[in-house]
Amino acid sequence: MYKLPKHEAEARLKKIQQIIVDTDAEACVITSSVNQYYLLGYIFDGYLYVMREGDPYLFVKRPTNIKGEGVKPVYKPELIPALLREMGVKPPKRVVLETDQLSYSAAVRLQAALEMPEVNNASGELRKARMVKSEYELEQMRESARAHAKVYETIPSLYRKGMTDLELQIEIERQMRLHGSVGIFRSFGENMDIFMGSMLAGDNAQAPSPYDYALGGAGVSPLLPIGANGSVLEPGTTLMVDMAGNYRPYMDDMTRTYVIEHAPDLAYKAHQVSIDIHKAIVEKFKVGTECSDLYIRAEEMARENGLAPYFMGTTQQAKFIGHGVGLEINEPPVLSPRSKEQLLPGMAFALEPKFVLPGIGAVGIENTYIVRENGLENITLFEEELIHL
Amino acid sequence: MYKLPKHEAEARLKKIQQIIVDTDAEACVITSSVNQYYLLGYIFDGYLYVMREGDPYLFVKRPTNIKGEGVKPVYKPELIPALLREMGVKPPKRVVLETDQLSYSAAVRLQAALEMPEVNNASGELRKARMVKSEYELEQMRESARAHAKVYETIPSLYRKGMTDLELQIEIERQMRLHGSVGIFRSFGENMDIFMGSMLAGDNAQAPSPYDYALGGAGVSPLLPIGANGSVLEPGTTLMVDMAGNYRPYMDDMTRTYVIEHAPDLAYKAHQVSIDIHKAIVEKFKVGTECSDLYIRAEEMARENGLAPYFMGTTQQAKFIGHGVGLEINEPPVLSPRSKEQLLPGMAFALEPKFVLPGIGAVGIENTYIVRENGLENITLFEEELIHL
Numbered sequence: 001m002y003k004l005p006k007h008e009a010e011a012r013l014k015k016i017q018q019i020i021v022d023t024d025a026e027a028c029v030i031t032s033s034v035n036q037y038y039l040l041g042y043i044f045d046g047y048l049y050v051m052r053e054g055d056p057y058l059f060v061k062r063p064t065n066i067k068g069e070g071v072k073p074v075y076k077p078e079l080i081p082a083l084l085r086e087m088g089v090k091p092p093k094r095v096v097l098e099t100d101q102l103s104y105s106a107a108v109r110l111q112a113a114l115e116m117p118e119v120n121n122a123s124g125e126l127r128k129a130r131m132v133k134s135e136y137e138l139e140q141m142r143e144s145a146r147a148h149a150k151v152y153e154t155i156p157s158l159y160r161k162g163m164t165d166l167e168l169q170i171e172i173e174r175q176m177r178l179h180g181s182v183g184i185f186r187s188f189g190e191n192m193d194i195f196m197g198s199m200l201a202g203d204n205a206q207a208p209s210p211y212d213y214a215l216g217g218a219g220v221s222p223l224l225p226i227g228a229n230g231s232v233l234e235p236g237t238t239l240m241v242d243m244a245g246n247y248r249p250y251m252d253d254m255t256r257t258y259v260i261e262h263a264p265d266l267a268y269k270a271h272q273v274s275i276d277i278h279k280a281i282v283e284k285f286k287v288g289t290e291c292s293d294l295y296i297r298a299e300e301m302a303r304e305n306g307l308a309p310y311f312m313g314t315t316q317q318a319k320f321i322g323h324g325v326g327l328e329i330n331e332p333p334v335l336s337p338r339s340k341e342q343l344l345p346g347m348a349f350a351l352e353p354k355f356v357l358p359g360i361g362a363v364g365i366e367n368t369y370i371v372r373e374n375g376l377e378n379i380t381l382f383e384e385e386l387i388h389l
Numbered sequence: 390m391y392k393l394p395k396h397e398a399e400a401r402l403k404k405i406q407q408i409i410v411d412t413d414a415e416a417c418v419i420t421s422s423v424n425q426y427y428l429l430g431y432i433f434d435g436y437l438y439v440m441r442e443g444d445p446y447l448f449v450k451r452p453t454n455i456k457g458e459g460v461k462p463v464y465k466p467e468l469i470p471a472l473l474r475e476m477g478v479k480p481p482k483r484v485v486l487e488t489d490q491l492s493y494s495a496a497v498r499l500q501a502a503l504e505m506p507e508v509n510n511a512s513g514e515l516r517k518a519r520m521v522k523s524e525y526e527l528e529q530m531r532e533s534a535r536a537h538a539k540v541y542e543t544i545p546s547l548y549r550k551g552m553t554d555l556e557l558q559i560e561i562e563r564q565m566r567l568h569g570s571v572g573i574f575r576s577f578g579e580n581m582d583i584f585m586g587s588m589l590a591g592d593n594a595q596a597p598s599p600y601d602y603a604l605g606g607a608g609v610s611p612l613l614p615i616g617a618n619g620s621v622l623e624p625g626t627t628l629m630v631d632m633a634g635n636y637r638p639y640m641d642d643m644t645r646t647y648v649i650e651h652a653p654d655l656a657y658k659a660h661q662v663s664i665d666i667h668k669a670i671v672e673k674f675k676v677g678t679e680c681s682d683l684y685i686r687a688e689e690m691a692r693e694n695g696l697a698p699y700f701m702g703t704t705q706q707a708k709f710i711g712h713g714v715g716l717e718i719n720e721p722p723v724l725s726p727r728s729k730e731q732l733l734p735g736m737a738f739a740l741e742p743k744f745v746l747p748g749i750g751a752v753g754i755e756n757t758y759i760v761r762e763n764g765l766e767n768i769t770l771f772e773e774e775l776i777h778l
Contacts, residue, residue: 003611031579033582033612034612037611037612041611042611042614043599043611043612043614044599045580045599045600045601061599062580062597062598062599062600062601062705063597063598063599063605063614063705064597064704064705065597065704065705097493099492099493099494100492100493100494101492102492102493102579103488103489103490103491103492103493103579104486104488104489104491104492104493104495104496104497104508104510105488105489105510105512106493106579107493108488108493119493121493121494123494166566170563170566170567171563173562173563173566174559174560174562174563177555177559177562178559182584182609182610182612182613183584183585183613184582184583184584184613186612190420190491190492190495191434191451193422193573194573195571195572195573196572208451208452208453208454209451209452210432210433210434210450210451210452211434211451212434212451216452220571221571221638222392222426222430222431222432222638223422223423223426223432223571223575223638223716224571224572224573225431225432225452249610249611249612315453315454316451316452316453316454327612
């Protein structure tokens with residue numbers, strides 16, 4: 001039933017079963033690809049039915065080739081109660097669902113099919129269950145980060161004078177795919193559309209977007225207003241490269257900044273402050289630190305250096321400087337001014353203090369760190385200074 | 390307020406307002422990117438509030454730079470009733486939402502915010518409103534199809550002996566981007582993940598997938614089990630190329646089949662049956678034909694030619710031979726055995742009778758047709774025979 005190492009599958013199942021106990025439920029029905037993959041190591045169209053004890057049941061619409069005990073073909077959710085009874089399981093009184101991901105229509109249909117008096121949400125708990133990672137998961141993130149670094153290494157050789165941001169992005173996308181990027185970029189929530197990542201050249205870094213990313217960019221399509229806008233890479237401006245780190249199911253996140261020929265002093269100064277924020281946070285880090293502490297420290301350093309107006313954007317400023325990373329690019333915790341979430345061993349997060357400088361562009365770096373007993377492990381090992389093209 | 394030609398914006402608004410009347414509602418709140426774009430020509434994070442008459446209101450979370458009468462910043466939906474009252478609008482008694490797209494959590498929050506006794510769904514009606522296209526919309530689809538054809542034209546020059554399906558796909562992806570593909574592939578529903586389209590080489594065409602596409606393929610990641618699986622393109626097999634036609638907001642859909650060096654006679658025979666099905670359907674077409682008629686005709690011709698076991702898959706057979714196309718790749722109507730939907734002028738649909746031949750691969754073609762008073766207009770003009778690599 002599982003396509004994961006046995007101890008991984010067991011540990012993950014236990015976490016979900018604990019959520020079922022904690023939410024006073026008898027079962028949890030998992031329908032999102034990410035959480036199906038988390039539990040099983042693969043995905044299907046259907047209902048992954050987890051109980052307080054024992055292996056889950058799989059009620060499968062597609063594909064037709066999943067076999068095993070507890071795997072039952074269904075073409076609609078209304079068949080589930082009878083199948084449960086056949087297997088000697090009393091239809092449950094209380095089930096938790098992923099109602100942050102399921103559409104209203106699908107959730108209500110599932111509620112009726114399972115004869116539930118109410119709909120209960122486990123989305124948040126399931127996301128929290130994925131927050132602390134195992135060595136198996138973290139090693140995938142390190143592998144992803146190594147491929148990511150190899151791709152960024154090719155950027156100077158891909159650049160040609162007079163190129164647009166989009167032309168360079170297309171060559172980087174090709175390198176990403178050749179280095180194993182799966183292409184699609186998994187995220188949580190309704191305002192996270194993007195294609196393979198973000199390239200922000202010059203003043204396009206100031207363009208606000210509808211999405212919940214740290215920075216924006218106008219994009220090239222009115223249906224996807226984010227990132228590169230087709231502007232020529234001009235000498236004296238910067239190019240911020242924040243392309244996806246999706247080389248494994250578990251991802252990393254890394255931003256580096258390139259300078260087109262030369263840049264004003266302010267670019268170097270602000271970029272150094274971003275690096276210094278990373279250094280200060282790594283140096284002072286203790287297990288149990290609250291996320292808000294990291295935000296406050298970064299914001300303080302931006303202010304002390306006179307960079308507050310440029311911190312995390314200009315016309316639209318993001319109110320976070322980092323976020324958890326894993327199977328999705330925006331996992332908990334969020335490094336925001338009010339998050340009391342503690343950073344604990346096994347968590348992985350991206351830290352991205354960035355500045356947007358009018359007339360120049362965005363500067364700063366983003367690294368992905370793993371929280372370890374003795375401090376932070378940087379897995380995104382790549383030149384941090386401004387890189388000249 | 391609109392970034393569309395005036396007559397387009399007016400006609401689209403009227404269609405939505407008719408839905409509000411038909412569903413006995415006072416307003417419709419649009420939250421999906423696709424329907425926001427349909428009405429406005431751009432998207433935002435927030436609530437597009439359409440009433441039976443007059444211009445809509447925009448309650449905008451992000452971006453911060455949308456200006457105009459009726460545009461109000463909000464950071465949460467609970468602020469909407471007070472803002473409506475300020476503008477002299479009585480808070481509505483009945484509002485329709487897009488509950489096939491909105492998450493359960495978001496829909497319930499919106500329901501409470503607007504003090505609605507129940508949640509009512511307009512997703513299906515809104516999709517139907519987009520079914521009949523204007524000349525403005527159809528022209529974008531023709532433009533997309535022309536770019537699509539130019540990309541397919543490059544394929545023989547991209548091919549190298551011994552390549553894998555994925556290696557060739559990566560080069561095609563690059564050509565797509567250079568020809569204006571926006572990258573992401575807009576679709577409706579919860580089982581439609583894919584990255585830039587599908588390449589099926591040899592027996593990988595038989596691998597069933599969890600997704601609602603015509604054919605499957607094992608994919609290269611357990612988190613995205615669809616399409617190319619990294620197998621070498623072997624002489625004597627076929628390669629079916631069904632990459633996205635997303636060169637404009639309005640898309641086309643086109644499949645062509647390539648032969649690696651040579652292929653058994655059965656490949657030529659079955660491919661010709663696919664072409665003949667297209668011809669038969671185009672010849673017999675009359676405005677008002679029901680979708681099921683097209684399916685039945687195609688299935689009949691597959692049977693008459695002894696190809697029923699290979700029709701639309703082997704281990705898992707799709708129960709449709711085509712679908713509407715527009716802002717999303719899977720718009721209504723569906724060409725399925727029981728669809729009584731009539732094909733009317735201004736509709737656009739993809740027709741994809743395909744065969745999967747064990748030991749050889751998938752064959753057949755997919756064209757996109759526009760329904761016109763006097764018949765079908767094929768917009769995907771490109772070599773239809775098997776193309777040799």
